[in-house]
Amino acid sequence: MAEDAVAAMEVDEPQQAAKLTAAVKGKGKMGVVSQQQLTGGPWVEKYRPASLADVAAHRDIIDTIDRLTGENRLPHLLLYGPPGTGKTSTILAVARKLYGSYYQNMILELNASDDRGIDVVRQQVQDFASTQSISFGPKVNVKLVILDEADAMTKEAQFSLRRIIEKYTKNTRFCLICNYVSKIIPALQSRCTRFRFPPLAAAHVTDRLRYIIQQENLDVTDSGLGAIVKLSNGDMRKALNILQSGQMASPHLTAEAVYLCTGNPMPKDIEQIAFWLLNESFSTSYQKISEMKTRKGLALFDVVRELQPFVFSIDMPPAVRIQLIDALADIEYRLAFGPNEKLQLGALLSAFTHARTTLVAAAQ
Ligand SMILES: Nc1ncnc2c1ncn2[C@@H]1O[C@H](COP(=O)(O)OP(=O)(O)OP(=O)(O)O)[C@@H](O)[C@H]1O
Numbered sequence: 001m002a003e004d005a006v007a008a009m010e011v012d013e014p015q016q017a018a019k020l021t022a023a024v025k026g027k028g029k030m031g032v033v034s035q036q037q038l039t040g041g042p043w044v045e046k047y048r049p050a051s052l053a054d055v056a057a058h059r060d061i062i063d064t065i066d067r068l069t070g071e072n073r074l075p076h077l078l079l080y081g082p083p084g085t086g087k088t089s090t091i092l093a094v095a096r097k098l099y100g101s102y103y104q105n106m107i108l109e110l111n112a113s114d115d116r117g118i119d120v121v122r123q124q125v126q127d128f129a130s131t132q133s134i135s136f137g138p139k140v141n142v143k144l145v146i147l148d149e150a151d152a153m154t155k156e157a158q159f160s161l162r163r164i165i166e167k168y169t170k171n172t173r174f175c176l177i178c179n180y181v182s183k184i185i186p187a188l189q190s191r192c193t194r195f196r197f198p199p200l201a202a203a204h205v206t207d208r209l210r211y212i213i214q215q216e217n218l219d220v221t222d223s224g225l226g227a228i229v230k231l232s233n234g235d236m237r238k239a240l241n242i243l244q245s246g247q248m249a250s251p252h253l254t255a256e257a258v259y260l261c262t263g264n265p266m267p268k269d270i271e272q273i274a275f276w277l278l279n280e281s282f283s284t285s286y287q288k289i290s291e292m293k294t295r296k297g298l299a300l301f302d303v304v305r306e307l308q309p310f311v312f313s314i315d316m317p318p319a320v321r322i323q324l325i326d327a328l329a330d331i332e333y334r335l336a337f338g339p340n341e342k343l344q345l346g347a348l349l350s351a352f353t354h355a356r357t358t359l360v361a362a363a364q
């Protein structure tokens with residue numbers, strides 16, 4: 001399958017090359033799927049930015065890359081940052097700008113779904129990089145190797161890439177994309193120009209969602225939009241997925257519908273839970289919280305996560321706050337490994353009961 005992808009690069013007709021390349025499509029790869037074909041598909045692909053101008057936020061990065069591309073001085077790139085911030089979209093837009101409709105022939109895109117051990121880097125990348133650039137289409141002669149999710153590459157593969165990058169610099173540019181830059185060996189980092197894609201600011205997510213709401217003619221209230229932006233936490237992919245699943249579940253999308261469809265606790269539920277934790281006896285709050293969890297289908301993990309900003313915001317002596325945060329962190333850590341939720345709910349109540357006792361003792 002991987003060899004087919006290389007073969008595709010050598011095929012003259014873009015059509016045929018496209019078919020073959022599409023066969024090795026994985027996450028983040030758009031291949032040749034056109035915008036029209038995606039009308040009924042996931043919005044994350046339908047609304048993937050087609051050009052650099054469409055990429056929301058990261059203006060400094062995009063302008064720099066745009067200028068370098070325009071002047072045909074593209075360096076090797078290392079794009080890193082949390083998921084859904086536009087790294088893959090940016091490099092695909094660069095490829096389109098550089099090569100126009102021939103871009104399928106001029107890029108080799110590999111991601112974690114392809115085999116990327118040491119052999120693949122040696123064979124595939126080397127084969128692609130060492131072939132002459134096709135002279136019929138693009139004016140630009142450098143090819144582009146995109147190594148998406150590069151943090152999942154083995155150290156050996158990364159080491160062998162050092163040499164390959166240097167050897168083929170004349171006609172090939174490499175773009176490494178990853179979430180965790182610390183997993184890329186320093187020698188590779190120093191060969192690339194690094195750009196960090198931070199989580200998107202709420203205003204940018206809001207603007208993009210507004211545009212899609214208008215395009216799709218959706219009925220979303222302001223509070224519904226606010227809830228999506230809050231839950232997405234700067235991850236545009238997550239925002240689009242919530243919007244799409246939310247509007248399928250409820251055509252009139254309110255904040256409540258968003259929280260319900262994503263199974264997240266509403267802010268007012270968290271307030272209520274915090275009230276019980278701070279005022280009711282151990283057994284009463286255990287029973288009430290359990291009942292609410294079952295009725296609304298809440299996960300304790302989400303409750304604990306949402307309680308944390310609450311604990312920061314209410315007034316209490318620093319020593320008590322520290323104790324509580326520490327306990328919440330422990331519970332969240334344990335919950336990540338899937339233990340008994342009932343026991344962890346007990347631990348949550350214990351932490352708050354302990355905090356209350358300390359507060360009462362301090363007041364006396
Ligand atoms: N800056 C952005 N502007 C507009 N749309 C964006 C942006 N970032 C992400 N998106 C949307 O989210 C989808 C996923 O983005 P993309 O694949 O570029 O993320 P990524 O940064 O590569 O994430 P990952 O690290 O998970 O691979 C895109 O198809 C697009 O619809």
Ligand SMILES: [Mg+2]
Pocket residue numbers: 028087088089148149177
């Ligand atoms: Mg990506």
